[in-house]
Amino acid sequence: MSVEMAEMQKKNSIPPIQFGEEVTGAETLLRCLLLEQVEYIFGYPGGAVLPIYDSLYGSYFKHILTRHEQGAIHAADGYARATGKPGVCIATSGPGATNLVTGIATAQMDSVPLVCITGNVAQSLIGTDAFQEANITGITVPITKHSYFVRDVRDLPRIVKEAFHIATTGRPGPVLIDIPKDVANAIAPFSYPETVNIRGYRAEVVPSDEDVQNFVAAVQSAKRPVIMAGGGIIAASADQELLAFAEKARIPVINTFMGLGGFPGVHELSLGMPGMHGNFTANQALLNADCVIGLGVRFDDRITMGRTKEFAPNARIVHVDIDPAELGKNVSTAVTVTGDVKNTLEKAIPHVTACDSEAWIKQLKDWQQKQPYKYKKDGDTIKPQAVIELLYRSTDGEAIVTTDVGQHQMWTAQYYKFKNARSFISSGGLGTMGFGFPAAIGAQIAHPERTTIAVVGDGGFQMTNQELAIVSQYNIPVKVAIVNNQCLGMVRQWQELFYDNRYSQIDLTCSPDFVKLAEAYGVKGLRATTPEEAEAAWAEALAHDGPVVVDFRVAQEENVYPMVAAGNTLDQMELGDD
Amino acid sequence: MQQQTLAVLVNDYPGVLTRVSTLFGQRAFNIDSITVGGTEEAGLSRMIITTGGDDRQIDQLMKQLNKLIDVISVTNLSANSYVSRELALIKVSASPSQLAELNGIVEPFRAAIVDVGPTSLIVQVTGDTEKIDALLVLLQNYGVLELTRTGSVAMARSIVPATAAATV
Numbered sequence: 001m002s003v004e005m006a007e008m009q010k011k012n013s014i015p016p017i018q019f020g021e022e023v024t025g026a027e028t029l030l031r032c033l034l035l036e037q038v039e040y041i042f043g044y045p046g047g048a049v050l051p052i053y054d055s056l057y058g059s060y061f062k063h064i065l066t067r068h069e070q071g072a073i074h075a076a077d078g079y080a081r082a083t084g085k086p087g088v089c090i091a092t093s094g095p096g097a098t099n100l101v102t103g104i105a106t107a108q109m110d111s112v113p114l115v116c117i118t119g120n121v122a123q124s125l126i127g128t129d130a131f132q133e134a135n136i137t138g139i140t141v142p143i144t145k146h147s148y149f150v151r152d153v154r155d156l157p158r159i160v161k162e163a164f165h166i167a168t169t170g171r172p173g174p175v176l177i178d179i180p181k182d183v184a185n186a187i188a189p190f191s192y193p194e195t196v197n198i199r200g201y202r203a204e205v206v207p208s209d210e211d212v213q214n215f216v217a218a219v220q221s222a223k224r225p226v227i228m229a230g231g232g233i234i235a236a237s238a239d240q241e242l243l244a245f246a247e248k249a250r251i252p253v254i255n256t257f258m259g260l261g262g263f264p265g266v267h268e269l270s271l272g273m274p275g276m277h278g279n280f281t282a283n284q285a286l287l288n289a290d291c292v293i294g295l296g297v298r299f300d301d302r303i304t305m306g307r308t309k310e311f312a313p314n315a316r317i318v319h320v321d322i323d324p325a326e327l328g329k330n331v332s333t334a335v336t337v338t339g340d341v342k343n344t345l346e347k348a349i350p351h352v353t354a355c356d357s358e359a360w361i362k363q364l365k366d367w368q369q370k371q372p373y374k375y376k377k378d379g380d381t382i383k384p385q386a387v388i389e390l391l392y393r394s395t396d397g398e399a400i401v402t403t404d405v406g407q408h409q410m411w412t413a414q415y416y417k418f419k420n421a422r423s424f425i426s427s428g429g430l431g432t433m434g435f436g437f438p439a440a441i442g443a444q445i446a447h448p449e450r451t452t453i454a455v456v457g458d459g460g461f462q463m464t465n466q467e468l469a470i471v472s473q474y475n476i477p478v479k480v481a482i483v484n485n486q487c488l489g490m491v492r493q494w495q496e497l498f499y500d501n502r503y504s505q506i507d508l509t510c511s512p513d514f515v516k517l518a519e520a521y522g523v524k525g526l527r528a529t530t531p532e533e534a535e536a537a538w539a540e541a542l543a544h545d546g547p548v549v550v551d552f553r554v555a556q557e558e559n560v561y562p563m564v565a566a567g568n569t570l571d572q573m574e575l576g577d578d
Numbered sequence: 579m580q581q582q583t584l585a586v587l588v589n590d591y592p593g594v595l596t597r598v599s600t601l602f603g604q605r606a607f608n609i610d611s612i613t614v615g616g617t618e619e620a621g622l623s624r625m626i627i628t629t630g631g632d633d634r635q636i637d638q639l640m641k642q643l644n645k646l647i648d649v650i651s652v653t654n655l656s657a658n659s660y661v662s663r664e665l666a667l668i669k670v671s672a673s674p675s676q677l678a679e680l681n682g683i684v685e686p687f688r689a690a691i692v693d694v695g696p697t698s699l700i701v702q703v704t705g706d707t708e709k710i711d712a713l714l715v716l717l718q719n720y721g722v723l724e725l726t727r728t729g730s731v732a733m734a735r736s737i738v739p740a741t742a743a744a745t746v
Contacts, residue, residue: 141597142604146647149593166647199589200650325641328634 019191025153025184026051029117030059032160035192038088040064040079040445042072046092047132048119051184053090064445064474067466069096071438073103074464077112078442081425082400084237086113086167087442093120094132097178098139102432104174105143109429110258111235113172115163116144122182123151137178145173153186158193165196169203171323172235205322207339212347218318218335220352222291224360225251228274228303231258231428232296232321238342239263239421242295245345250354252364254282256297257413260424265417266397271364275303276564277410280371281364283562283570286312288363294319296341299330300429308332310569320344371575373414375558382534384408384483384554388415390538391453391481399451400443402426404436404460406490408483410560412455434463440478441470451479451542458484458508468521471547479541480549482514485556493559518549527551579630581610583662583732586625586643587617587650594648598625601646607631607639611664611729622650626732655732662732666710667692668701671721680720687713698723706730 042064045053066072069091076087097118107114121130137147148159163175253263274282292315304311316334327336375385402425403409418424427435440454488506518525528534541548561576610628617624640652689703
């Protein structure tokens with residue numbers, strides 16, 4: 001941070017930040033967060049973090065009091081994904097800390113920068129099974145990028161500085177800082193380091209010139225190239241570079257689920273999403289390509305189907321990733337570049353020319369025309385796909401859309417054509433139900449001027465719907481679209497297809513009246529049971545200046561197609577009903 | 579599956595061993611042996627870890643290890659010539675009257691009898707894994723009551739720099 005910025009923060013902060021002043025660990029923490037330009041904190045107080053909450057009282061920070069710690073961390077996650085800035089959440093010791101676990105694992109799987117602050121019992125009680133004691137650093141070792149247990153208040157500024165550095169550099173990820181209560185209460189002169197020096201941690205991954213040359217040469221020689229652009233494009237803010245590279249090299253682009261929005265879904269070179277529920281053309285592109293250019297992707301098993309030898313059988317695979325451990329992890333590669341995709345593309349663009357790919361592009365467009373996403377329309381019943389089409393049409397693809405996990409998530413990925421990076425926010429790696437609504441709250445707070453829609457299922461919404469209290473309390477105008485099929489739809493689909501229609505424990509007909517539930521929290525609630533009502537209710541929701549819940553009662557027995565069944569390869573795709 | 583020996587230089591902080599061992603479990607690798615101790619530099623520890631895997635698996639394991647913030651460097655000692663030693667203490671069922679006979683067995687191994695009791699004695703041996711296994715086979719004839727061994731400590735030979743290509 002520049003001296004000017006630090007001075008500005010000092011002026012903006014309450015109380016003013018004075019270096020050398022004797023302050024508590026709690027005050028130290030908050031002053032460090034201010035110097036990291038943190039604006040919002042999502043959290044839930046408790047005994048072990050009372051010193052921190054006492055210091056928060058009357059401070060500069062905007063604290064969002066969620067109704068569950070899981071809501072706090074998903075909201076922080078949504079804020080981070082929508083902005084690229086680190087999300088910050090606070091929870092108390094024991095159950096408060098363990099309630100963050102799902103959110104931490106979600107962020108780790110999707111490479112989201114978070115700084116999670118937990119309290120712990122005083123060090124004199126550590127290891128005694130004290131009230132609300134949990135070894136949260138131990139619990140979260142496999143699901144954090146790094147974690148700290150603060151033993152000495154004098155270490156706290158360095159640790160906070162390192163935590164933000166680690167969370168936001170290289171491949172981003174969640175970092176946990178566990179602060180025992182005695183450290184939060186301890187007094188020390190305030191300081192904050194200017195720089196970070198972590199031996200063995202390489203934050204900057206700049207591609208070598210030789211690697212970039214090999215990359216360009218491999219791409220240039222291809223006649224049937226396809227770019228597979230992943231979440232790394234968005235994390236690196238490389239969407240403009242990808243656009244320039246693809247247009248200049250004339251290479252079609254597949255966006256993975258995590259990469260949706262990283263390349264405009266309406267672009268002539270866009271092929272959409274590949275994989276298990278991807279479209280016919282994207283999968284055919286992978287099957288027939290002579291060169292697959294993976295940019296910030298990890299070749300997840302929802303795309304390779306775990307059949308990595310049969311994946312892209314005719315292609316040389318070129319892989320660019322900031323994380324060297326991803327190169328060669330899941331698929332064999334011909335050319336690899338260890339590097340930030342933005343830097344790599346910036347270096348490559350001046351050297352690349354148009355590939356001999358026009359015949360290939362024409363072939364792909366033919367496939368797109370012949371096999372688009374499709375579903376049977378029904379005059380009386382709302383089809384879930386039609387709900388997503390309605391959301392897209394009404395917002396022209398400009399909204400921020402978050403989702404839970406399940407059928408509605410896949411339909412959103414299929415039918416909403418995302419134009420912009422950081423506009424699709426969903427739990428791709430861990431597949432966390434209950435993520436969508438609190439994540440939308442974080443995204444909406446980050447971008448109050450943008451329409452933010454939480455597309456949720458009736459199952460996932462019930463995991464975190466208590467956060468309706470926040471949208472009501474702070475008047476956060478999230479539009480919640482419940483794709484309500486009164487069951488756990490994706491589980492139902494698998495039971496239909498692979499378990500002989502034995503619908504075990506998927507019935508959600510005894511759910512609350514979501515309209516009344518919304519109203520109970522002081523939120524506008526609407527319901528639609530026909531296509532006409534759907535149009536009207538959604539128009540009313542968008543026109544309403546505040547949060548709204550719309551309960552779309554959709555056809556129950558609707559399946560997500562296309563589908564590649566688990567264990568099959570991409571050429572064994574079921575296209576579904578015409 | 580080949581056995582591989584990795585030297586992992588880490589920060590000497592609490593919990594680092596947990597992070598490293600958890601990573602092995604998380605990535606479905608088995609730890610055959612692990613030894614940890616101080617190094618030539620204060621504040622750093624060196625872990626010598628033996629594990630199994632082909633070249634591709636070990637490459638992936640080394641990259642994953644290197645992602646841990648507390649890991650300074652990872653070297654695959656098996657990629658080049660290296661020296662490896664472990665220590666074993668072996669309690670053998672034997673009476674003092676068998677001392678001379680047992681000495682005759684352990685001496686060629688440059689091992690030593692370091693404790694003698696009425697019904698048992700303890701043999702101390704250092705060497706590579708094969709040597710210790712070989713001595714164990716001979717001592718099994720008397721009855722091995724208890725065995726404890728350290729796992730390998732290892733170091734690259736001087737003629738091959740430890741920073742050869744196998745380091746990430």
